Amino acid sequence: xxxxxxxxxxxxxxxxxxxxxxxxxxxxxxxxxxxxxxxxxxxxxxxxxxxxxxxxxxxxxxxxxxxxxxxxxxxxxxxxxxxxxxxxxxxxxxxxxxxxxxxxxxxxxxxxxx
Amino acid sequence: xxxxxxxxxxxxxxxxxxxxxxxxxxxxxxxxxxxxxxxxxxxxxxxxxxxxxxxxxxxxxxxxxxxxxxxxxxxxxxxxxxxxxxxxxxxxxxxxxxxxxxxxxxxxxxxxxxxxxxxxxxxxxxxxxxxxxxxxxxxxxxxxxxxxxxxxxxxxxxxxxxxxxxxxxxxxxxxxxxxxxxxxxxxxxxxxxxxxxxxxxxxxxxxxxxxxxxxxxxxxxxx
Numbered sequence: 551x552x553x554x555x556x557x558x559x560x561x562x563x564x565x566x567x568x569x570x571x572x573x574x575x576x577x578x579x580x581x582x583x584x585x586x587x588x589x590x591x592x593x594x595x596x597x598x599x600x601x602x603x604x605x606x607x608x609x610x611x612x613x614x615x616x617x618x619x620x621x622x623x624x625x626x627x628x629x630x631x632x633x634x635x636x637x638x639x640x641x642x643x644x645x646x647x648x649x650x651x652x653x654x655x656x657x658x659x660x661x662x663x664x
Numbered sequence: 665x666x667x668x669x670x671x672x673x674x675x676x677x678x679x680x681x682x683x684x685x686x687x688x689x690x691x692x693x694x695x696x697x698x699x700x701x702x703x704x705x706x707x708x709x710x711x712x713x714x715x716x717x718x719x720x721x722x723x724x725x726x727x728x729x730x731x732x733x734x735x736x737x738x739x740x741x742x743x744x745x746x747x748x749x750x751x752x753x754x755x756x757x758x759x760x761x762x763x764x765x766x767x768x769x770x771x772x773x774x775x776x777x778x779x780x781x782x783x784x785x786x787x788x789x790x791x792x793x794x795x796x797x798x799x800x801x802x803x804x805x806x807x808x809x810x811x812x813x814x815x816x817x818x819x820x821x822x823x824x825x826x827x828x829x830x831x832x833x834x835x836x837x838x839x840x841x842x843x844x845x846x847x848x849x850x851x852x853x854x855x856x857x858x859x860x861x862x863x864x865x866x867x868x869x870x871x872x873x874x875x876x877x878x879x880x881x882x883x884x885x886x887x
Contacts, residue, residue: 552760552792559678571672581678586820588791619820621853635817637853647853653824655795657674663667 553593557601560594563657564607573662576607584654585619610660619652682796685764689771689799696776699882700784702762702798704822705806706815707788710832712740713865714806714874715783719747721875726780726882731770733762733787740785749783750774761792764799781882790815794822801885808832813843816850823854828861830874835864 560579568576583589591614602608618631623639624646630639638645677683693700705711719728730744730751741753752773754766767784774782784800786793805826807815810833816823823829829851837844851858861877863870 552795555759555763556678556795559681562681563674563676563678567672567674567676571670573670573672574667577669586824587795588819588821635814637817637820637850645849645852646856649824649854652820655678657676657678659671659673659675661669661671663669 552588553590554597554601556589557594557597560598560612560657561601561605561607564610564660565605567660568606568662571662572664573660574606575663576610576660577663578611578613578661579607579657580613580615580659582615582617582654582656582658584617584652586649586652587655589655591616615658617651617654620650622648622650624648679795679797682764685768686797686799689764689767690801692771692776693782693799693801696779697886698776698779698782699878699885700782700800700802701878702784702786702793702800702803703806704786704790704793704803704826705788705808706790706811709788709806709808709811710865711785711788711806712743714830714832715740715744715749715785716747717865717868717871718783718875718878719744719749721871722781722878723748725879727778728781728783729774729779730783730785731767731774732785733766734785735759735787744783744785750779756787760787760789761796762786762798763796767798767800781878790819790822794819794825802827802881804828804830806830806832807847809834809836809842810840813841813847814850816847816854820854823851823858826855826858828859828877829855831860831862832865834862834870835867 625644626642628641728749732741738753741751744751803826861874
């Protein structure tokens, strides 16, 4: 159910920007979704196909740029992508860590036909 | 005239409309002098039990209200009312989380001038509520010992976005495999320095530290 609200928001933002820029059709949408966000691509695509019908975004393609979670160990400066079930630094085992990527949840750009 | 293709740069948070309305909710709560908490947890972690404990401890000093989000039934809202708070129920009709629109609607049903503390009980779920801000002052996550020590690793999103963590059912620690160090290491990485209250709603152990925190925050907001 979560994905439906998300997809409705994507459509609303895309239509608003397309209208502001004189777009007649929306051809592509570029989404940036971090691994720490919990969204299922297939579900968004499924809802998209239904709710974009009879709008200028009908038939547009959704492109998902998935950003892996990335951490920086503040003790030993190691950068790493944590494997499943682990978050601590693989080099020194430390938990003094900064999350540097993975929270993204944005509509980055759209392609429109004017 | 031929059609032209053009790329428009947007870079907008997908849930920005919800975020904006959450901001309005918070302004409304601030204007009424209400301190508000959004309580999130998986089903059965003890959200309603914590609410009951909180009401019992504070009802002599403050006027409390509870907004209860559930897919169906008013069992939780009834428990809050029995404990002595004004309570209203939002049945989300299948939605897995509350959002700012639902809180906005619920606030319209309450007499805000008669409330000091508002507790919002979100739908039991560790995934969706994390993405939808409501406009409450603090987001609280209630974890519980029987759920297992791997939850921060499996549901990092919700651990990233909260201001306070409660670890409930500590009375069960001797009986279940729960590696507190592994659990807390995951939490520390995702949310460094997160304010944490280990407690047991059943025995009452540790609850007073949580209550003191709430009292302190209510005082700060009214200064």
